[in-house]
Amino acid sequence: MIRQYRKSSYVMLLIVTLLLLVVSACSSKQNAQPESENKENNAGTTEENTNTENKQIPLIYVNNREANTVQIIDPTTYSVVSTLEVGEKPTYVQVTPDGNYTYVVNSKSEDVSIIDTKSNKVIKTIPVGKTPKGVNFTTDGKWAYVINEGEDTVTVIDVEEMKETTVIKTGKFPHNGISSPDSSKFYVTNTASNSISVIDTESQSVIDTIEGVNDLPHNLTITPDGKTLWVTLTKSNAIGIVDLEKGEMVETLPVGKGHHVIDLTNDGKVAYVANIGANTVTVIDTASKEVVKSIKVGQGPHGIAITPDNKEVYVPVTEENKLVVIDTTTNEVIHTIETDAFPFFTATIGSRGTAHFTEASMKESHHSEENSSGTQEASDDSQQEASKTVLESSPLLKTDETYTYTFNESGEYTIHCDPHPYMTMTVNVKDGEKMEEQTVEIKDYTYIPETLEITPGTTVKWINKDTVQHNAVIEK
Numbered sequence: 001m002i003r004q005y006r007k008s009s010y011v012m013l014l015i016v017t018l019l020l021l022v023v024s025a026c027s028s029k030q031n032a033q034p035e036s037e038n039k040e041n042n043a044g045t046t047e048e049n050t051n052t053e054n055k056q057i058p059l060i061y062v063n064n065r066e067a068n069t070v071q072i073i074d075p076t077t078y079s080v081v082s083t084l085e086v087g088e089k090p091t092y093v094q095v096t097p098d099g100n101y102t103y104v105v106n107s108k109s110e111d112v113s114i115i116d117t118k119s120n121k122v123i124k125t126i127p128v129g130k131t132p133k134g135v136n137f138t139t140d141g142k143w144a145y146v147i148n149e150g151e152d153t154v155t156v157i158d159v160e161e162m163k164e165t166t167v168i169k170t171g172k173f174p175h176n177g178i179s180s181p182d183s184s185k186f187y188v189t190n191t192a193s194n195s196i197s198v199i200d201t202e203s204q205s206v207i208d209t210i211e212g213v214n215d216l217p218h219n220l221t222i223t224p225d226g227k228t229l230w231v232t233l234t235k236s237n238a239i240g241i242v243d244l245e246k247g248e249m250v251e252t253l254p255v256g257k258g259h260h261v262i263d264l265t266n267d268g269k270v271a272y273v274a275n276i277g278a279n280t281v282t283v284i285d286t287a288s289k290e291v292v293k294s295i296k297v298g299q300g301p302h303g304i305a306i307t308p309d310n311k312e313v314y315v316p317v318t319e320e321n322k323l324v325v326i327d328t329t330t331n332e333v334i335h336t337i338e339t340d341a342f343p344f345f346t347a348t349i350g351s352r353g354t355a356h357f358t359e360a361s362m363k364e365s366h367h368s369e370e371n372s373s374g375t376q377e378a379s380d381d382s383q384q385e386a387s388k389t390v391l392e393s394s395p396l397l398k399t400d401e402t403y404t405y406t407f408n409e410s411g412e413y414t415i416h417c418d419p420h421p422y423m424t425m426t427v428n429v430k431d432g433e434k435m436e437e438q439t440v441e442i443k444d445y446t447y448i449p450e451t452l453e454i455t456p457g458t459t460v461k462w463i464n465k466d467t468v469q470h471n472a473v474i475e476k
Contacts, residue, residue: 058308058349059117061102062316062323063090067340070104070113072120075307075314075348078325078335082120086113092134092176092345093303096159097141099349105132105146112146114162124162128155131421134176134219137354138183138201145186145199147174149421154188156204166204170197173422176219178353181226189217189231192422196220196229196242213240213249216422216445219261222353223286224268230286232260232273234420235445239273239284253289255282258468259420259445261303261345263352265310270328272313274301277467281315283331293331297324303345305352316343388414388475396471397442397464403472404437406459414475415447423470425450427460437461442470 059081060073070090072082087106095102095117102115110132114124129148137144137159144157148167152174156166171190174197179186186199190209194217198208215235222229229242233252239262241251258277264270264286271284279299283292300318306328307314313326316339323343325335394403396419407413407429417423425440425447432455441448443465452460462472 058099059120060305060314060323060346060348061093061095061104061115062314062339062343063093063104063303063345064340064342065089065091065318065344066342068106069340070102070115071339071343073314073323073337075312078337080337080339083340084113084115084120084122086122087111087125090344091132093347094135094137094352095347095349095354096137096144097139097349097354101159102347103135103137103144103146105135107131107133112144112157126157126162126164128164129153129167134174136177136179136186136352138179138186139181139354140183142183143186143201145177145188147177147188149173149175149191152190154186154199168199168204168206170206171195171209175217178220178222178229180222181224181353187220187222187229189213189220191216191218191234196231208247210242210247210249213242215240216259218259221262221264221271223264224266230262230264230271232262234259237275237277239271241289251289253284253291255284255291256280256294258466263304263306263313265306265328266308266350267310272304272306272326274304274315276300276302276318281313281326295326295331295333297326297333298322303343303347305346305348306350307348308350314346314348316346318342318344390473390475392474393418394462394471394473396469397462398469399464399467402461402463404459404461405472405474406457407454408456410456411476416473416475417442417470418473420445420470423447425452427451428453429456429458431455434458439463440472441465445470 060075062071070084070086071080074081086104087109089108090104091107092105104113112126113122116123128146129151131150132146133149134147144159146155152170152172154168155164158165170188171193173192174188175191177186177188188197194214196210196213197206200207215233218232218234220229220231231240233240237257238252238254240249243250255273256275256278258275261274263272271286273282281295281297285292297315298317298320301315302318303316305314315324321339323337323339324333327334410429413427415425434457435455437459440462464470
């Protein structure tokens with residue numbers, strides 16, 4: 001009995017032991033499987049994160065003039081990823097050719113905010129001239145040129161050192177500029193002079209002036225071969241084509257109403273023009289010079305930027321606080337992004353001429369310090385204008401809106417439009433009997449009449465007949 005019991009106990013113990021070994025093995029196998037899967041998942045996540053960090057997405061930067069902000073947009077998700085506070089009244093913006101920095105021109109605070117595109121933070125602010133507007137770079141990324149509309153100058157900034165080096169005198173009311181593809185020259189539109197200043201980037205001085213670019217040249221771009229400028233002509237609602245070898249405007253192409261912003265695809269085959277007064281974007285085939293399409297985008301399109309792959313066009317619509325996305329294959333609006341107040345301008349790496357940048361150009365020896373010193377004096381006219389006192393400034397007038405002002409004292413008064421300072425008129429107040437109310441029409445970016453003689457106590461009424469907003473700033 002005892003032997004039989006021991007034998008049975010031994011068999012039971014053996015069976016239990018075997019069962020425990022089987023359970024343990026199964027448990028180990030089950031635990032091992034998730035660990036292996038986790039390793040694979042973790043490896044995939046790490047690789048994805050590494051690729052995301054190493055691949056720099058060409059973000060879109062939008063200046064919101066009335067909000068004093070810049071919004072940064074991810075073009076892969078059409079979402080605002082960051083909003084930065086900058087200076088007062090940010091107008092123009094441009095990304096350096098290497099994509100490392102974004103320059104934001106603040107027209108009212110008269111400075112430039114420099115954004116580091118990796119951290120998306122403002123890292124420096126540089127004071128510039130009076131009422132700065134356009135900004136662009138030589139395509140080798142060495143120099144930034146900020147166009148000071150209010151004092152007829154260009155401030156030159158050393159991009160590597162992040163400091164002003166030179167101030168260059170231009171024509172009257174310069175507005176924007178573009179570099180030649182080889183970085184040897186920089187071209188500046190002089191709106192009130194109907195000309196283009198040609199700056200030699202080695203000597204940092206104006207070496208030529210292209211005259212006869214009539215009808216208020218405003219913004220511009222350049223063809224990839226460096227032979228032709230495409231210039232927006234505000235007054236005639238057209239694009240002027242300037243042959244740089246001939247040094248003259250050789251042709252004009254009609255576009256929509258209003259002052260315009262233009263960009264070319266980086267192969268130079270298609271031009272997109274934002275028409276602020278027509279609420280459209282004009283698409284032009286550059287070979288045939290024919291209008292391919294007119295795209296409705298909303299009220300008051302101003303800036304424009306084409307993505308580096310030429311697939312999309314971004315257009316800020318000022319009156320509707322939005323940024324629209326155009327698909328270049330269909331030339332249709334495919335997306336709308338809400339922005340802060342009055343989105344005025346937009347840029348991405350490669351837009352407006354910076355696509356001509358090459359890595360090789362950055363490896364050349366840096367510019368000589370000999371050419372980065374000295375300042376050209378502002379004109380006497382600009383100094384005299386700066387000494388005038390602003391008596392009254394009307395609100396921005398929409399179409400058919402009016403503004404009145406009574407001139408009670410004798411003297412000479414100068415009137416200009418704040419958004420378009422090249423628009424000017426003179427009011428001479430001389431002794432005599434009080435006159436009836438006088439009317440001044442604002443039409444085709446002009447005050448009509450441009451000279452008015454009245455007596456003390458006379459009221460003048462301005463009425464805007466343009467589709468673009470204007471105002472009347474009264475100075476004495």
